[in-house]
Amino acid sequence: MTLDSKLENTKAVIRFFVPVKKKSFAGTIVLVTGAGHGIGKELAMKFSEVGARLILWDINKRQVEEVEQTIRKSRHKDDAAKSYVCDVSKVENIKATAAKMRREVGEVEVLVNNAGILHGGSLLEILWPSKFKENPNELMYKGINPQYKERND
Ligand SMILES: NC(=O)c1ccc[n+]([C@@H]2O[C@H](COP(=O)([O-])OP(=O)(O)OC[C@H]3O[C@@H](n4cnc5c(N)ncnc54)[C@H](O)[C@@H]3O)[C@@H](O)[C@H]2O)c1
Numbered sequence: 762m763t764l765d766s767k768l769e770n771t772k773a774v775i776r777f778f779v780p781v782k783k784k785s786f787a788g789t790i791v792l793v794t795g796a797g798h799g800i801g802k803e804l805a806m807k808f809s810e811v812g813a814r815l816i817l818w819d820i821n822k823r824q825v826e827e828v829e830q831t832i833r834k835s836r837h838k839d840d841a842a843k844s845y846v847c848d849v850s851k852v853e854n855i856k857a858t859a860a861k862m863r864r865e866v867g868e869v870e871v872l873v874n875n876a877g878i879l880h881g882g883s884l885l886e887i888l889w890p891s892k893f894k895e896n897p898n899e900l901m902y903k904g905i906n907p908q909y910k911e912r913n914d
Pocket of ligand 1: 794795796797798799800801818819820821824847848849850875876877
């Protein structure tokens with residue numbers, strides 16, 4: 762066992778007895794992609810329950826607007842959620858939507874890059890659907906904010 766892994770194990774034992782303080786998401790700006798349906802929608806609803814301000818991106822206008830309305834009504838606050846139609850497989854679309862979002866809401870603090878396509882095929886195709894010419898996460902980093910990746914807080 763290396764010194765690094767011993768240190769990591771020691772930290773894990775300490776964390777077990779002295780849990781880290783839970784982060785509060787109240788007021789935090791959270792962007793969820795693919796928020797119109799499925800896992801993205803459920804995550805958006807959960808973040809809303811803990812007081813986050815939701816930015817919802819989806820390719821499907823009707824669905825994402827429905828989620829926006831549900832969150833606004835449940836919180837009785839118009840600024841609790843803001844939806845945008847965006848195809849996250851296109852970096853220019855991401856950049857344009859991100860610029861609009863920054864002007865209208867602010868800087869994203871938490872990114873849940875959930876949008877994607879689930880289908881069968883080779884392992885590479887499953888991990889990296891052909892609609893996405895590049896790694897979907899790299900696309901979002903490039904489109905949203907080059908410094909975002911470095912922040913990692
Ligand atoms: N459901 C599962 O069992 C499962 C398992 C493994 C991985 N995943 C992954 O989790 C993610 C969500 O899965 P889900 O089951 O909730 O999917 P879903 O089909 O229920 O919802 C996906 C949402 O993403 C949106 N979307 C699709 N392509 C988009 C694009 N290019 N730009 C913006 N929005 C887009 C859709 O309109 C939809 O609202 C996907 O990336 C999927 O590959 C799901």
